[in-house]
Amino acid sequence: MAFNTLDYLEQGKIDFLDSITLYDKVNLIKWIRQSPKRNKIIEGFLDKAKEIYPRFCLDVIYDIEEFKEDTFLILNKLYTDDTIYFSNEKLMNILRRTSWGEEYIFNHFDKILKTKSEFLHLFLPYVFGNLKKSQEFKNRLAFHKDLHIRATFMIYLVKHHYEELNYIYDDIMKYLTSYTHQEFEQMTFAKELMRFDDLSLLAVCFLHQNDLNTFTRLKEYILKNYPQNDLAYQLLTEKDKTLEAEFLKDIDRLFTTSYDYQLIIYERFSKKLSQELFLSFKKFLTHFTSYEYYDLLIEHLFYNGLGRELQTYVDKYLSLSKRLDSEYLSSGSTAVCYRIGDFVFKLSRMKWSYEDIICPNLYIIHKNLEEKFVRDKEGHVLAGLEVQKYLTKSIKEYPEDIQRDIQVFLRKELERLGYYNTDTLINGTRGDNCMILDTYKDADTKRLELVPEFFKKYPAVYIDRDRFYKIDNKSPKQIVSHY
Numbered sequence: 476m477a478f479n480t481l482d483y484l485e486q487g488k489i490d491f492l493d494s495i496t497l498y499d500k501v502n503l504i505k506w507i508r509q510s511p512k513r514n515k516i517i518e519g520f521l522d523k524a525k526e527i528y529p530r531f532c533l534d535v536i537y538d539i540e541e542f543k544e545d546t547f548l549i550l551n552k553l554y555t556d557d558t559i560y561f562s563n564e565k566l567m568n569i570l571r572r573t574s575w576g577e578e579y580i581f582n583h584f585d586k587i588l589k590t591k592s593e594f595l596h597l598f599l600p601y602v603f604g605n606l607k608k609s610q611e612f613k614n615r616l617a618f619h620k621d622l623h624i625r626a627t628f629m630i631y632l633v634k635h636h637y638e639e640l641n642y643i644y645d646d647i648m649k650y651l652t653s654y655t656h657q658e659f660e661q662m663t664f665a666k667e668l669m670r671f672d673d674l675s676l677l678a679v680c681f682l683h684q685n686d687l688n689t690f691t692r693l694k695e696y697i698l699k700n701y702p703q704n705d706l707a708y709q710l711l712t713e714k715d716k717t718l719e720a721e722f723l724k725d726i727d728r729l730f731t732t733s734y735d736y737q738l739i740i741y742e743r744f745s746k747k748l749s750q751e752l753f754l755s756f757k758k759f760l761t762h763f764t765s766y767e768y769y770d771l772l773i774e775h776l777f778y779n780g781l782g783r784e785l786q787t788y789v790d791k792y793l794s795l796s797k798r799l800d801s802e803y804l805s806s807g808s809t810a811v812c813y814r815i816g817d818f819v820f821k822l823s824r825m826k827w828s829y830e831d832i833i834c835p836n837l838y839i840i841h842k843n844l845e846e847k848f849v850r851d852k853e854g855h856v857l858a859g860l861e862v863q864k865y866l867t868k869s870i871k872e873y874p875e876d877i878q879r880d881i882q883v884f885l886r887k888e889l890e891r892l893g894y895y896n897t898d899t900l901i902n903g904t905r906g907d908n909c910m911i912l913d914t915y916k917d918a919d920t921k922r923l924e925l926v927p928e929f930f931k932k933y934p935a936v937y938i939d940r941d942r943f944y945k946i947d948n949k950s951p952k953q954i955v956s957h958y
Contacts, residue, residue: 485519492528504534529553538568558583563594581608588624599631617643618655626673633680648692675705698728707733727752738777759786762815765803772811772822779849779858788845788862792818814865823859826941829952834940839888841936842919868911870901870935881935897942908939
């Protein structure tokens with residue numbers, strides 16, 4: 476911009492704002508706010524600009540004390556809920572720089588915490604600082620209905636202000652559930668529990684404060700109420716000898732209940748485990764060692780919290796099998812397949828589809844006996860575990876003309892049922908996506924009488940439960956490459 480924009484604004488000239496880029500506007504806002512003549516510049520353009528360029532004006536004045544009335548005038552015009560406008564950074568700015576910021580945050584506290592998850596971590600140091608409402612904020616957080624918010628407060632309190640613990644809680648163990656023992660509070664039989672990762676971290680925070688008594692009480696509480704927990708991870712991840720020694724005192728129970736750290740414990744401390752646990756886990760791993768990169772795959776499943784389910788399913792389906800051996804079958808772009816007993820285990824690193832329902836349950840698709848997926852915030856599958864009955868008969872055992880008829884039937888029948896599939900049926904780069912059921916009676920339907928005669932004779936099914944979309948879904952949620 477060749478002209479002096481700050482001078483123009485001070486003179487009330489605002490027409491140029493229509494022609495500058497978003498990047499230039501961001502820089503202009505920064506220059507105004509940093510200028511020694513800031514208030515004079517704002518007074519020059521604000522009355523003219525706030526009706527035409529309200530968001531630009533708001534980004535300039537939102538935390539400047541002298542323009543409080545204009546700030547709320549614009550906020551009320553732009554937003555039915557003004558907290559939508561304030562980012563974490565802006566909230567901290569109004570707290571630091573205005574006389575009204577603390578009151579505003581207090582009055583909108585629960586709404587802010589619900590919609591801006593990171594704000595609490597920025598705000599907590601101020602709760603224990605010089606806020607006028609410091610004690611009121613502490614009371615709201617100490618007994619907050621949202622147990623993750625309450626746990627976050629407890630963890631910060633123990634880490635940074637341990638000396639205040641007994642002033643805030645008579646006994647912290649009483650406040651680990653949704654029932655808070657407050658006056659007039661209604662007792663409930665279905666008390667909500669804190670997240671196990673929050674509670675595990677809280678326990679270790681007490682250990683850092685050399686409060687072994689409270690740590691032990693919390694540990695026993697966690698082991699009693701949380702079949703899966705993060706205690707082992709929290710005690711070992713810092714590589715602190717004191718924490719490790721505490722872990723080794725109770726290694727068997729901490730190993731057994733570990734949510735995602737069992738494989739690492741086995742690799743690091745196998746000689747410390749009881750013989751029974753060591754041999755049992757070693758036997759479990761032997762089902763997967765025939766795959767070259769099995770350790771990375773199993774580690775991936777354990778890291779994403781599917782290790783315990785995998786162990787449970789191996790035991791369950793071996794007990795239902797006639798044969799008790801196992802073998803590696805194949806690996807594709809997203810999964811590795813094993814036969815364990817009479818069943819196929821598909822261990823997934825991802826799924827191409829990230830629709831809410833990745834695969835419909837249709838009679839022409841091989842049914843899952845077990846299915847567990849872990850997703851990220853966008854819905855992408857980070858890890859998956861599926862169990863199916865093992866099929867031995869390939870579509871390629873039929874003559875070529877029958878193979879073609881089967882493929883045509885599956886495509887048309889899938890369309891009739893309201894879906895389409897973007898994967899190849901046979902001869903794909905990663906193998907075939909079609910096998911033959913032992914009998915059509917194994918099809919995934921309760922209405923076998925409605926199954927077409929062709930299917931009864933050639934009960935072929937899709938075996939890869941991915942890339943299935945409804946006919947009217949022209950923009951499916953499907954990853955085009957590894958992300």
